[in-house]
Amino acid sequence: MSNETIAETAAGNKVLDIEAIRNDFPILNRLVKGHPLVYLDNAATSQKPAAVIDALVYYYTQLNANVHRGIHTLAEEATAAFEATRDALRQFINAAHREEIIYTKGTTEGINLVAYTWGRKNLQEGDEVIISGMEHHSNIVPWQIVCEEKKAVLKVIPVNEKGELILEVYDQLLSERTKLVSVVHVSNAMGTINPVKTIIDKAHAKGALVLIDGAQSSMHLDIDVQELDCDFFALSAHKMFGPTGAGALYGKKHILEAMPVFNGGGEMIKEVTFEKTTYNELPYKFEAGTPNIADFVAFKPAIEYINTLGKENIRKHEDELLSYATRKVTELEGVRIIGEAAEKASVLSFVIDGVHPQDIGILLDNKGIAVRTGHHCAEPLMNRFCIPGTIRASFAVYNTLEEIDKLADGLKKAIRLLR
Amino acid sequence: MAAHKSIEEIEEEIVDEFSLFDSWDDKYEYIIDLGKKLQPLDDAFKKDENKVKGCQSTVWLVADYQDGHVIYKAESDAVIVKGLISMLIRVLSNHTPDEILNADMDFINKIGMTSHLAQTRSNGLRAMVKQMKHYALAFKSLKFDA
Numbered sequence: 001m002s003n004e005t006i007a008e009t010a011a012g013n014k015v016l017d018i019e020a021i022r023n024d025f026p027i028l029n030r031l032v033k034g035h036p037l038v039y040l041d042n043a044a045t046s047q048k049p050a051a052v053i054d055a056l057v058y059y060y061t062q063l064n065a066n067v068h069r070g071i072h073t074l075a076e077e078a079t080a081a082f083e084a085t086r087d088a089l090r091q092f093i094n095a096a097h098r099e100e101i102i103y104t105k106g107t108t109e110g111i112n113l114v115a116y117t118w119g120r121k122n123l124q125e126g127d128e129v130i131i132s133g134m135e136h137h138s139n140i141v142p143w144q145i146v147c148e149e150k151k152a153v154l155k156v157i158p159v160n161e162k163g164e165l166i167l168e169v170y171d172q173l174l175s176e177r178t179k180l181v182s183v184v185h186v187s188n189a190m191g192t193i194n195p196v197k198t199i200i201d202k203a204h205a206k207g208a209l210v211l212i213d214g215a216q217s218s219m220h221l222d223i224d225v226q227e228l229d230c231d232f233f234a235l236s237a238h239k240m241f242g243p244t245g246a247g248a249l250y251g252k253k254h255i256l257e258a259m260p261v262f263n264g265g266g267e268m269i270k271e272v273t274f275e276k277t278t279y280n281e282l283p284y285k286f287e288a289g290t291p292n293i294a295d296f297v298a299f300k301p302a303i304e305y306i307n308t309l310g311k312e313n314i315r316k317h318e319d320e321l322l323s324y325a326t327r328k329v330t331e332l333e334g335v336r337i338i339g340e341a342a343e344k345a346s347v348l349s350f351v352i353d354g355v356h357p358q359d360i361g362i363l364l365d366n367k368g369i370a371v372r373t374g375h376h377c378a379e380p381l382m383n384r385f386c387i388p389g390t391i392r393a394s395f396a397v398y399n400t401l402e403e404i405d406k407l408a409d410g411l412k413k414a415i416r417l418l419r
Numbered sequence: 420m421a422a423h424k425s426i427e428e429i430e431e432e433i434v435d436e437f438s439l440f441d442s443w444d445d446k447y448e449y450i451i452d453l454g455k456k457l458q459p460l461d462d463a464f465k466k467d468e469n470k471v472k473g474c475q476s477t478v479w480l481v482a483d484y485q486d487g488h489v490i491y492k493a494e495s496d497a498v499i500v501k502g503l504i505s506m507l508i509r510v511l512s513n514h515t516p517d518e519i520l521n522a523d524m525d526f527i528n529k530i531g532m533t534s535h536l537a538q539t540r541s542n543g544l545r546a547m548v549k550q551m552k553h554y555a556l557a558f559k560s561l562k563f564d565a
């Protein structure tokens with residue numbers, strides 16, 4: 001695809017004004033090592049638009065009070081702002097009820113919550129939990145812990161050479177013993193978009209529940225939990241232009257209601273006596289203690305920012321970036337792309353013959369280019385490809401073709417120096 | 420052999436050499452060059468117990484004790500790290516355990532490496548220095564035992 005074709009295809013459709021978008025992200029103006037920042041580590045965390053940063057300042061300068069507790073004005077306003085994000089999230093993933101949205105610290109906590117509450121209650125000796133070979137450690141370790149505790153068995157859907165799940169093996173793994181399937185929607189290490197609808201339907205046919213790790217997909221794909229029919233869906237605000245330390249776990253209402261509580265403390269109780277404590281209703285039953293109020297308040301403008309741009313438009317631009325970057329990087333000598341799935345989102349992972357990813361990362365950083373190098377918290381996947389790690393460039397809507405040219409140029413120079 | 424240089428003198432030498440570079444590009448080019456020239460470690464030494472837990476790259480470090488002096492050899496699978504190791508070896512190798520244990524290694528700051536390398540990576544550098552001093556300490560106690 002040449003620059004011209006890109007302009008042509010874009011011309012007919014609604015085009016995002018990328019320069020205007022860049023102006024919304026103050027950090028993109030900074031210099032790194034004397035160079036304009038080229039931020040290509042969006043799969044690790046996205047940058048924040050001014051609306052989100054302003055909301056944080058606004059919260060602390062105008063609203064700060066504890067939520068759900070006071071009758072004074074600040075407490076009321078803070079609670080309203082805090083709860084408004086839940087409605088925005090409900091709509092964002094099209095959940096049926098607002099109380100199906102549980103606030104968490106992020107995807108990791110969401111998965112742990114399900115493992116420790118639903119898992120401890122429902123898994124028994126000999127039961128099976130299925131994950132995949134491309135999971136982030138946060139969707140591996142909690143299941144290992146609970147499976148070990150409950151003497152349940154953890155099974156893994158293997159990954160093929162292109163970085164796709166081998167669904168024929170998934171079919172064989174599924175059985176009446178399968179109690180839960182927990183898979184990543186979009187791989188953070190390779191960008192693979194997994195066919196989660198198929199995975200969910202097949203699991204349900206065997207009576208198993210399904211958790212979708214939506215850490216990477218929430219920003220890039222349309223999410224409709226009712227259409228997907230997933231039982232749980234976990235996401236992180238910081239990967240979708242929002243603040244760190246905030247996230248959400250979606251769960252179907254009847255399943256959440258039947259689940260034991262997670263943490264005990266304030267907020268999550270109805271009545272406490274030393275004899276017996278009764279628990280609060282959803283979603284508060286899972287939200288013990290004073291939450292991360294400011295960051296949840298500032299999560300809403302992040303969601304609105306994505307809604308305003310439109311996921312389809314975001315996706316179109318990111319796909320352009322991905323295919324352009326794939327072409328430019330493949331042109332370099334000795335490059336091997338890790339993850340060549342037919343369906344990919346916004347992540348380009350690769351290794352270079354005879355060059356250590358860390359060396360590339362250091363030299364690119366020296367040019368102000370931020371990429372991630374290493375195993376991306378997916379060591380089993382790296383072992384699958386017999387590599388210690390990759391160089392990963394991951395894109396967001398504010399990235400430009402010009403930045404990818406800088407990446408390609410930086411790579412070329414680094415390779416020349418290192419070989 | 421020329422007069423034996425002290426650790427401080429070698430550190431100063433390196434700081435002087437680095438002061439000649441105008442840019443980070445030049446510094447890295449130099450470090451990469453050092454890395455490429457670092458004498459490879461015999462494969463027999465590349466085993467788990469010789470690994471220094473770094474961040475992303477693997478570093479193997481071995482030490483020998485000869486005539487009251489510690490001799491280091493090391494290697495890594497990443498070139499820049501190899502260049503950094505090469506400097507550490509140049510500074511610390513062939514000194515007595517006491518000299519090594521007292522070295523403040525301030526040259527790393529002076530050539531801008533701690534501030535320039537990200538936390539995770541300079542931790543690797545720190546881990547290497549720590550491991551080198553660890554060997555020195557071990558040899559020192561050996562000496563008194565003997």
Ligand SMILES: Cc1ncc(COP(=O)(O)O)c(C=O)c1O
Binds near residue numbers: 108109136215
């Ligand atoms: C696919 C995937 N799952 C889970 C996580 C964990 O997310 P968090 O660290 O926000 O809890 C990440 C973040 O790196 C991820 O990319």
